[in-house]
Amino acid sequence: MATPSRLTVTDLDFDTIKTNLKTFLNQQSEFSDYNFEGSTLGVLIDLLAYNTHYNAYYLNMIANESFLDTALLRDSVISHAKLLGYTPSSKNAAIAYINITIETNDSTVDTLTMPRGTKFTSEIIGDFPYNFVTVENYTVTKSGTKYIFNNIPIYEGIFNTYSFIQDNGANPNQIFTLPDQNVDTRTIKVTIKDNPSNSSSEVYTRSTDILDLNSTSNAFYLQEGRDLRYQIYFGDDFISKKLPDGAQIIVTYLVTNGSVANRASSFLNLTSISGYTNVVISTVTAAIGGSERESVDSIKFSAPQAYSTQNRLVTTKDYASFIKLSYPGIQSISVWGGEEQTPKVFNKVFISIKMKEGFFLSENEKTRILNSIIKPKAIVTTDAEILEPDYTYILVNGRVKYDSTKTNLSSNDLKNVIRNSIISYNNTNLETFNSRYVQSRLQDDIDNSDPSIVGSVIETKIKKKVPIFINELKTYIIDFGSELRRGSLQDKLVSEYFDIFDFQGTRRTIRFEEIPYSSTGIESIEILNSGINYRNVPTVTITGDGTGAKATAILLNGRVTEIVIDNPGINYTSATVTINGDGTSASAIAIVQGKKGYLRTVYYNENSEAKIIEEYAGTINYETGLIQTNEYNILSVYGEAESLSFVAFAKETIIDSKRNTIVLIDSLDAESISIALQPL
Secondary structure (H helix, E strand, O other), X not given: OOOOOOOOOOOOOXXXXXXXXXXXXXXXXXXXXXXXXXXXXXXXXXXXXXXXXXXHXXXXXXXXXXXXXXXXXXXXXXXXXXXXXXOXXXXXXXXXXXXXXXXXXXXXXXXXXXXXXXXXXXXXXXXXXXXXXXXXXXEEEOEOOEEEEEEEEEEEOEEEEEEEEOXXXXXXXXXXXXXXXXXXXXXXXXXXXXXXXXXXXXXXXXXXXHHHOOOOOOEEEEEEOHXXXXXXXXXXXXXXXXXXXXXXXXXXEEEOOHHHHOOOOOEEEOOOEOOEOOEEEEEEEEEEOOEOOOOHHHHHHHHXXXXXXXXXXXXXXXXXXXXXXXXXXXXXXXXXXXXXXXXXXXXXXXEEEEEOOOOOOOHHHHHHHHHHHHOOOEOOXXXXXXXXXXXXXXXXXXXXXXXXXXXXXXXXXXXXXXXXXXXXXXXXXXXXXXXXXXXXXXXXXXXXXXXXXXXXXXXXXXXXXXXXXXXXXXXXXXXXXXXXXXXXXXXXXXXXXXXXXXXXXXXXXXXXXXXXXXXXXXXXXXXXXXXXXXXXXXXXXXXXXXXXXXXXXXXXXXXXXXXXXXXXXXXXXXXXXXXXXXXXXXXXXXXXXHHEEEXXXXXXXXXXXXXXXXXXXXXXXXXXXXXXXXXXXXXEEOOOOOEEEEEEEEOOOEEEOOOOEEEEOOOOOOOOEEEEEEEO
């Protein structure tokens, strides 16, 4: 009699398990000729197969949930994050800054306190207005007949207060679950009374670092529990104080709607302020920073990153990960050391932040990030500075050939398809720090956006916006951050139009424009090493791809102190300087005219003729992309009210963002995308 084969236990899907069970039973003498299909025993085999399959699936899921990188359930991910000392971020309330002026005839009260929890309401956003409150008390001294509160932060949401009683028998671990899901954990305040009947109480503060604690510290801790509700818990009389039995725990916190209130910019007080109703509110900064609860994917990514910093800011990566964790409204962040600055600055960290909502952070928010988030964790000897993102706007001018027989789209519809492909390229590849614009890849996206497109040609321009100062005499510096192409009479670097008074006092509408040059000779020669022991004037030889350049050296005390250009020559793009004589070591480099250009200012008369206001109004460094204007008192501009735009041609078709630069194609700018269709 043959020995029956064993069951195959590595096959875990239902059908294979069922087949294996039947095969095993058929090899038994009792069931060798048994037909399992439709029989009662067949039902039992189905039941065994289902049970085995359920167990296999269950154990597989348990294995997945046992590791942070494979866990799917939020509770499992939270549990793993706890082991790394990581608490997921809650919803964050949007914060606006306002000025409040209260008019009063009361001459007896010199100071006024606006209490925590003072309520305001915003304009309608979407379908609803949103409630805002103060989260601290603010006291001011009367100024004349007015109380003036400046730069007061107000948070979106409503305050809730909840009370617990500690019962050592029922709750030995002293863990208390907050009943609301949408808590902004930054606003949690905990007050403890040893007995509910006591009038005295102690304030406990949230701890994130046990190294700062001892057995008498008034501290509480925070963790995320089940059902998206946060829990607070307390110490054990070794690391911070333990609650006495019967203690009353009073918790207040803000319940917020998160990101939906971002951009709120108009506010009214809902109640009187300390009894006064004659209140005028002006907005300093619209609401920003509102964000949603941290997602599972974000927790899985951020927890190991936070663990690696050990709650300290040392490297630039530490700064980036910790700030993004503590301020979830950030879309992109760039951090670099002062040694990368020009000129170098040591013992300093520079930070640039791009928010999910809006282009820039307010000065109030910068101060809050520096003082509340960075300073408590940074090395004592290292200072931090937040710089604004420097936006480089890409202007795409495309000529697209297409076969009209291969599409049913109208020319306008086809333009929209191409435009959408350009916007998609921007959303996928640009608008963040350390991004890169690659013209060839954008061109591929355009060519592949519709089957009718045969090919395309793209020209890339770049736009920079410089903040202006109305009615102030200022020199303006514009840094394009990449090499520029020298312009021609038809295509040259230009600015937007703006108004000034000319030299005769007449108001003119003018613009900056590049002065194109056709010749490219040697502009100057810079001495790198003066050399020594020259008795006779050495010979200066200029070699390169142009012709005719000549220069003469000037000696002083045996050293070459200057080299004078006798003839700049023409058609040079690069040149080398050689110094030959009876001394040694003198060396120099040639500066080609094509590396430097000039601006002029012009206006157009009633016959559309260009009239020059100032022949040399500024300089252009084509290599570095740096432009500097002369001093101008600008009266008004014809573009954005607070900036003046300059548009130039990029020399390279690959444009990188560096440090605080962000490269983007602004779909809201009518100049950013220009498409000309050419049918075959």
